Structures are given as C-alpha cells and as structure tokens.
Amino acid sequence: MSTSTTTDSAARARDLLGVSGLTNRALAAWLHGLPGVDQVGCEARAAGLKTRSIKTDSKRWAIDLAISMIDLTTLEGADTPGKVRGLATRALVPDPSDPSTPSPAAVCVYGDMVAVAKETLGESGIGVAAVATAFPSGRASLEVKLADTREAVAAGADEIDMVIDRGAFLAGDYLTVYDQIVAVKDACTRADGSAARLKVIMETGELVTYDNVRRASWLSMLAGGDFIKTSTGKISPAATLPVTVVMLEAVRDWHALIGEMVGVKPAGGIRTSKDAISFLVAVHEIAGEDWLDNTWFRFGASSLLNDLILQRQRMSLGVYSGADYIADDAPSAY
Structure with a gap:
C-alpha cells in the first residue's frame, strides 16, 4: 500500500472529523451526526421528478446524453x-443505422474479461470498467480483494467497481469499511502513477434505510x-x-463542504428512456x-441502451423501428 496515499486520506479524514485518530467511535459519531433523511419527503420528491416532461429538442439531447452515460454491462458466470x-x-x-449515435461511456465486465474488452475497444476512447473485491458479495479477505483489484488494473481496467463489506457496515464497523x-x-x-477511477458499490438494497444510504455515501x-x-444489479x-x-x-x-466532485452511478433495474430521463432530471435539480x-x-445497464435507441429512431423517423431491429444482448440482471 502506498504510504503517501494512505497518509493523505487519513489526514483529511482526521481534519474533517476533528479528531487525532480515526476510530469506530469517531466515525460513528460523525456519520450518525449527519441530518436524517425524511423518508416521506424523499419519496414524494422522487415521485414529483418522475412527472416532469421535457420538450422534444430537450428529449433528443437527454436521450443522447443518457446513451453516453451507460456502462454497458455483462456480469454473468456464463460470460x-x-x-x-x-x-x-x-x-x-x-x-x-445511424453513425451519429453516441457511444456508451464504458463496458463493465468481470476482471478476467478486461483484456478481451480492452482489445476489442482499442483506441475508441470507450473505457473498460471491472468489478472487483469479491463482487457481488464482498465476502473475502482484504488480501483477496486487493489482488482482485490489482489484476484488473494490470489487465488495463480504466475503472474499478468495488463492493463494500455490508456486514461490517451494518454492524457499525465503519472503520473496516x-x-x-x-x-x-x-x-x-x-x-x-496514474490510477483507475474507483466506484464504490454500497448495495443500497441491503442497507435498508435512507439514513444508512446517506451514511454509506459519506463514508x-x-x-x-x-x-x-x-448496486451490483444482483439484489432487489x-x-x-x-x-x-x-x-x-x-x-x-460533499462538494459544498470539500470542493471535490464525486460521481454517482445508479445500477440495475433502469430499463426505459422514461426512467433514464427521470434520473437526469434529478441530477439537474439536485x-x-x-x-x-x-x-x-453513469447508468449501470444494458437493456436500457435498446430502449434509448428505439426512442432515438422514433424521433428521427417518426415511427418505431420495432425491437426486432435492435440487438438484444442484454444480460437478464440488467
């Protein structure tokens, strides 16, 4: 482990928490001191965002943007x-049928498939993301998780999607996480000296409460x-x-407090253009x-791409091409 990287992270955390040493007690006090989430208010706001409509020109732009945000994903044992x-x-x-269609941001695969994806994509600029750290369970020793990550990075992964130890988090062992x-x-x-970007999968379906989602996000x-x-896309x-x-x-x-931007990736279950646009409206407004x-x-998805392309074709041609004219290679989990 790089001493400088660990030291910098720990120093920032100590400064932010106002403590001389990081402990579970200090992390718990900080995380549980965050404002609670109003469940009713949160769900009402989300429901309101789903009702927003956008004009035709804006919809065309939103569809292209959504396509460009997809991590096109296959994470099956039979890959x-x-x-x-x-x-x-x-x-x-x-x-x-339309070369102007934007490309997805990345292809997301298991670590042993990184080299295959990298070779196929060449110099296209499309990234390769690899799931790691004993995905999807996260149930492995730290040594195994780090080896998993290093192998994917060595194979050429541009991004790593790791899973947190939800058991440790739910037990209040925030320091381990x-x-x-x-x-x-x-x-x-x-x-x-360069680095793959790290996406931290919290598996929100197992965190139970919105307060836990907020705490896991900040941690x-x-x-x-x-x-x-x-999500991993494996849990509902x-x-x-x-x-x-x-x-x-x-x-x-976090950006208002630290001045640092952090990305967001909803993954699993987003299948329609209407759903994707609702998420984009939320991004814009929040x-x-x-x-x-x-x-x-980013959107962690595969079947979403098909619907976005169908909607894009309808806006260009005035009629639906029909799903039979779109490749259907999306794994069932996504």
Whole structure:
C-alpha cells in the first residue's frame, strides 16, 4: 500500500472529523451526526421528478446524453470471450443505422474479461470498467480483494467497481469499511502513477434505510471513492430514484463542504428512456448541471441502451423501428 496515499486520506479524514485518530467511535459519531433523511419527503420528491416532461429538442439531447452515460454491462458466470467481444462491438456501434449515435461511456465486465474488452475497444476512447473485491458479495479477505483489484488494473481496467463489506457496515464497523476502500483505492494506482477511477458499490438494497444510504455515501467519499454506486444489479431493489436522490444530495453537499466532485452511478433495474430521463432530471435539480456529464454520472445497464435507441429512431423517423431491429444482448440482471 502506498504510504503517501494512505497518509493523505487519513489526514483529511482526521481534519474533517476533528479528531487525532480515526476510530469506530469517531466515525460513528460523525456519520450518525449527519441530518436524517425524511423518508416521506424523499419519496414524494422522487415521485414529483418522475412527472416532469421535457420538450422534444430537450428529449433528443437527454436521450443522447443518457446513451453516453451507460456502462454497458455483462456480469454473468456464463460470460465468454465471444460474449464480451460482442458487447464491446455493440458499444463501438450502438446503432448501425445511424453513425451519429453516441457511444456508451464504458463496458463493465468481470476482471478476467478486461483484456478481451480492452482489445476489442482499442483506441475508441470507450473505457473498460471491472468489478472487483469479491463482487457481488464482498465476502473475502482484504488480501483477496486487493489482488482482485490489482489484476484488473494490470489487465488495463480504466475503472474499478468495488463492493463494500455490508456486514461490517451494518454492524457499525465503519472503520473496516473505510480502511478497505482506502486500500482498494491505493490498489487502483498503476506503476506509472496514474490510477483507475474507483466506484464504490454500497448495495443500497441491503442497507435498508435512507439514513444508512446517506451514511454509506459519506463514508465512501471520505475514504476517497471517485463514484458512489447503488448496486451490483444482483439484489432487489437495485437502483431506485429515491435512493439516487439521497446519493445526489450527498455528492452535492460533499462538494459544498470539500470542493471535490464525486460521481454517482445508479445500477440495475433502469430499463426505459422514461426512467433514464427521470434520473437526469434529478441530477439537474439536485446535484446541478456539472454532474450532467458521463465523467460524473453513469447508468449501470444494458437493456436500457435498446430502449434509448428505439426512442432515438422514433424521433428521427417518426415511427418505431420495432425491437426486432435492435440487438438484444442484454444480460437478464440488467
């Protein structure tokens, strides 16, 4: 582990918490001192965001933006090199009938498939994200989690999507969760000093309460996560708009406090253009325009791309092409 990286993170955390040493007691006091989430108010706000309508020109822009924000994903035990090549090729040419269609931000795969995706994508500029740290359970020793991360980075991963130890978090062992994020962040550093970006998956469906989502968001940012992410896509509920509202408030408030932007990635269960646009409306109204960019907001999805392309074609042609004319290679979990 890089001593300087760990020292910098710990020093910032101590300064922010106003303590001389990081302990579970200090982290618990800080996290439980955050304002509570009004469940009724949060869900009412999310419901209101879903009712917003946008004009035709804005909708066309929003659809293109949403496509550019997708992490096109396959995370199945039956993934093969051929399937990953097919998904990466789909990312390169999302709609063969319209070369103006933007490409997704990244292709997200298991670590052992990073090299295959990287080779297929070449110099396209589309990133490769790898899930790591014993995804999706997170039930492994720290040594295994770090080896998992380092192997993916060495294979060429541009981004690492790690899972937190939800058991430790729910038991109040916040220091373990913090230390593991810091260690994985350090493992994202390459030999040349550059680093893969780290997305921290909180698995919000297992955190039970919005207060826990807020606390996990702040803990992940304190430890140096570049993104906070809702879900693995393997647990229901996965990404919901109310949970994403809480996370967007967290990154907004973190930026106001620290001056540092952190990205947000809802993943799992977002399948329609209407859903995606509701999330973009939430980004605009809660976090702000700076987050309306795939550097700072992503959708973890695959089937979403099909619906966005169908809607895009309808706006261009005036009629639906029909789902039979769109590639259907989306894994069921997404």
